Amino acid sequence: MAATMEGPFSDPTLFGALFELQSLLSRTEFPQNAKDLLLMLSTYFTRYEREPLLPFRDNVLRLIDEFIFCCVTNQNYYRKRLSAVQELQLLELLCGYFENQPNEIIKNAVFDALFCFSSSRPSEDYKRDLLYKLVSLAVAVKCTSVLNCTAVWMSRQHLSHSVINLAAAVVHDYCILVPASLTAIQNLVEISPLFACQFLTAVAALYKPALSGTPGLGKQSSLPITLLEVITEWVSNYPLLCLSSLYPKFPNIPSFQRTQNYPDARTPIPGLITCCVLAPLNMMHDNTELTGKNSQLYSKLHLGVLEAMIAYKAVQQSPGIDPLLIQRGIVSLQDMKEIADSIQRCRSKDCQQGQLEISVDRMAQSLQLALSTHCLVCTKDHLKDICICLPQTRLLQIVLSQPMMVR
């Protein structure tokens, strides 16, 4: 559609002439000019898809700010000009655009251009806000295109604050603000498994127990039980869900971002292991009532994570997975060390022996499964180093004493 567009906006080189284009777009009102600019972006990326460096970067970003997000940008401030109704119009316009754009590369490139936060522009906070609103809306209206684009965008953001805050916004809207709308979240796993996988990773980071070395960015104490239920169901019923991120989507999307522009193959598994292993300690630490239901949910989630690791063992040979990644493993020694340190810190405080044992046994189980499925690639000595400070349960001793399986 974009490639064959006729008229004044069909020439992508126009981005070179900023003032000309500004005056051209100014002839119409929002949202028509926003629509025109989106179509122009389509032709632009079609034209320059294979260029190593995208031309007219600043002009494009400036025009996006001005005519799509309607921010008058100066060096130090931005002024929001859209009313609440217009904002909604814009979100609908974007949803429509992404739904109707047939080319996945163009679609993702435009999404990336719209939400390019690497340039420390003053409009970024507002745009971030709008992104969260867009994703929230996409969850509600089951807009797979937007969710898939978001997933790709998230994987390229490498678990940045923006990503974690995005997850926090979704959780806030659907689990805390209107808990009755939880089914919309439940359905995500079917509407966009890609997004669900990224969301899991982000949520695990968001609720990283406070007692760990690096407290959760969202400063959230513990997973809301409703959300815990949802992700437990996901992980238990879809063992391959956690592995979606292993298959990188569209690695060569043209992008204005200047750093970390490759997709991250990070899976939710390390984060989920952390959640499950530390849950018994965390619940106690937070003085949260350790309800039977909560504890059973964590047991189930833990089991789901173990099964996801077993599933990983089965897919290792499948095409599309980076062999380097297979060599490195999907759980790092550092991940495990952080968990061990957290347990260690907790151990010095007053904590119930029983809870501590459950935590250590889960740690040992995770380690064993991670080792035998090659999610974790390391030597026995590495492992002993990590676990030396932990309370020695019988299971942990068995795990440490068993010879390593050769791949």
Next chain:
Amino acid sequence: MAAFGGADQKWLVDTAQSLLLKDPAAAKAWLLTARALFPRDFGIQYHSYCIAKSSPNLKEAAKLLYELFIHFHHESTLWQEFHCITIAMQSDLSDPHTTFLSELFESLPSQAQHDILLQVAEHTKDLLSHCKLQLLLISKFRNAVITHGVKLVETLLSAEKMQAERNPLNCFRKLLVCDVLPILLSIPDVPCSNKQLAKWLQKSIEFYICYAVRPRSADNKCATPGFKSPLKSPDPSTSRFVFIEGLTEKESTIVTPWANLHNILLLTSSRLGWNTDNVVPTDRNHRQQWLYLSRVYKACQKMSDENRIQHIKPVFYSLIVLLFQCLHGYLKYKDPEQFAVNSSPSAQHGTLVLLHNVEVATKKKKDKHEHKRARLLDKDDITETSKEHISVWGMNKDKSELLESFTTAVICWQLIQSDEVFDKDFKWLLHYWKSIKWTWLTSFQIDMGVYTGDTAKSLVMLEERHESGEIQGQLEACLQLSSCFLAMKHYQKACDMALDAVAMLPDSDFSTVKSLGHEDSKSNSLQFVCCASMYVLQYCIKLILMCFKKIFNSGGMNEIALGHMLVMMQYDWPKEEKTFRQVIDVIMQQGTFTYTMFFKYVINIDILEEVSFLRTDDGGKVELELLVQAPSQHRQRTVTRGLTKGGEEGLKVAMEKQMTRYDDNLLCLIKQFLTEERGGIRQAMVL
């Protein structure tokens, strides 16, 4: 239970087990860890499977069982489990556990199913279980039929030979005929010779014959103690289960034996390259099947020798199947207590026996038979006329099925006998099947002789049977002997046998006397008579009277015999009035009549009056000696002068007294006569 490789392994499983109720997910996580730690430990794997099984988690259990099969196929515990699963698969039960195990097996990959069944079968020492497993294998896997089918058949055949009692109704034969052969024969690639195929067909026919006509009394003997014995239910309407030792009630019940046999015949015929069009279609009644076969047979006669065999063989076997199917139909009516499957008590009747009709002149009957026999073989289109001359007495049911079954069986037999090759093969088969033990077949042959007029042959068989002293059927044998002797004009022997038959009847009051006279009895030369006392007695009375009449007509007859005739003529009075007149005439001519049993057995008013009349002047002043000579000689001597007068007075009083007995039970009286005066009656015949 499965052993562990070490204490750690056991501890891991125990820990998981302890968590199972409280936190099943945690228990599972422990088991996953245990398996990851000790992937080659059978104990862990097996217990994981047991836990999944008891959860119950079908998918998980199937996955673990498959892994066990792949990695631990040398473990005996595993094979015990497989053994349990195969037992469950063959079970009739539908409890959750059994169902679960069956579904579990079905969830395994098909190659694993195949290998497991094969190996479990090979590990099973018990022959029957082994064969059942092999059957399960070939019923599930077509390829297995080709590789294991024939071997299984041979195993079954040799297994049956090892049984102490050579009974075709054994569990191995049942499996072979009902379960294995239908599968085996339906697959053309199975390697087997024509000789084998023919043998299997003969074994099948034998089995189904024995199954269908198996007498009910034999069931009780064979019913294993665990099963509900039919003996316990006095209701004869309960369906007749043939328990085959080693099989369950369900397994040994065959709903449509003849249809199954027909199917085997069709399959075998097509495997042998026979013309399957010459296998009689079963979608028609017996009579039509016969017509079809006789037409096909005629067509075969015209064929050249080289390809005749393909066409004639199916006719031969179809004839045999039809013959025995008709025989079974006939036996169901002839002896419902022994052979009928589902007869309601109301429809029950006694055994039927084929007898000559004593109300039709024997000479005339014989002619009719000669004519009939000639006609049977010549014409194809024998229709209703062929059975017209048989009536049925004492059965409330529609007789047409009985007669159709019987007559069709007879013509099948006759066709087989008329063909030299058929006759030879059939005789060989009967010998091969040891049909000498089939007493019902002899019964049929006797009836067939009676029917076709070959009374002499029937007599030989009857006498053999009578002399062998078989308790069962003695009454029938006596009746039939008697009837045959009558037909052969051996009146004394006929009478003798009839008296024997009456002597066997129990003492009952015969209160519900049904008249013999039913509409078609006179026109028919033969009748199936129900062996209930009431009918037997009436038949015998008629038969004995008939014998007396024969002798009477031939001239020589003494006074006692005349008296006996008077007694018997009371039955069905005044039917025999004509003969009565002749007897009275003879007495008048003699002028004297001495019969001291007169007042004991004669109560018919007409006869009493007629005899009284004989004393009068008009009656010819016959001197009657009817009173029993008083035991006191003294009285006789002292009143010498008044003897005649006094005697006459006594006679008059006795006559008057006898009048009051008119409503005595006549049949009881005649039975008493035939029983108590048996010797006298026989003597009277001889003279």
